[in-house]
Amino acid sequence: MRGKILFAVALATGVGLCARNAHACGQGGSYAGAYAALAIGVLAVGALDVGLTLYDGGSAIAQHRQSTAYGVVETLVAVPQLAIGIAGLTQSGHGNSGYFALYTTWMALLTTHGIWTIATAPRATTATVEGPEPRAEVPRSAPEPALQVGLGPTYVPLGQDFQPAFGLVGRF
Numbered sequence: 001m002r003g004k005i006l007f008a009v010a011l012a013t014g015v016g017l018c019a020r021n022a023h024a025c026g027q028g029g030s031y032a033g034a035y036a037a038l039a040i041g042v043l044a045v046g047a048l049d050v051g052l053t054l055y056d057g058g059s060a061i062a063q064h065r066q067s068t069a070y071g072v073v074e075t076l077v078a079v080p081q082l083a084i085g086i087a088g089l090t091q092s093g094h095g096n097s098g099y100f101a102l103y104t105t106w107m108a109l110l111t112t113h114g115i116w117t118i119a120t121a122p123r124a125t126t127a128t129v130e131g132p133e134p135r136a137e138v139p140r141s142a143p144e145p146a147l148q149v150g151l152g153p154t155y156v157p158l159g160q161d162f163q164p165a166f167g168l169v170g171r172f
Contacts, residue, residue, distance in 0.1 A: 048077060049110065056113055071117030075168070078110035115168070119149050 052074055059066060066074075085104030089097060149170030155162045 045077075045081070049081070049106070052077065052110060053106070056110075065120070065122060066117050068118055068121040071114045071121060073114075074110060074117065075114030078107050078114060082107040082111050115149075115151075118168075118170070 056074075058064075082104065085100055085107050088100035089104055149168065151166055151168055154165055154167035156165050
């Protein structure tokens with residue numbers, strides 16, 4: 001899995017290096033380089049989405065539980081695409097709304113699975129630093145909750161404007 005993530009990062013870096021410099025007053029020439037970089041980026045993200053979906057399916061068949069890090073990566077990859085799909089559904093005409101509906105459903109499933117993976121990860125993968133053992137003479141009144149994740153409204157500042165959104169917080 002680590003190799004796949006490193007490959008995706010290297011591919012994204014390569015796509016970023018392919019972009020051409022901007023020229024003022026229409027002297028930039030054709031947009032072929034920008035479209036090629038966009039096409040490579042779309043193909044890379046699409047391949048990553050297909051890979052995540054296939055890995056999720058294989059893990060479900062083998063009854064293997066992924067780590068918290070996998071859930072975080074899956075959520076970080078799928079949430080922006082879910083937003084793009086929702087925006088496409090609201091802006092699209094009647095001719096291509098079926099494609100956006102399928103894409104949005106796919107990304108919603110990946111997002112849901114990522115959040116579910118984070119929430120239900122085994123305790124051994126969520127603890128980064130082990131604390132001291134509790135004293136035997138101090139009785140605990142209530143068990144410590146296993147799930148320490150919250151979803152709540154927030155806003156994202158964009159210069160002088162801001163956009164409302166949802167934020168995921170917790171102890172991973």
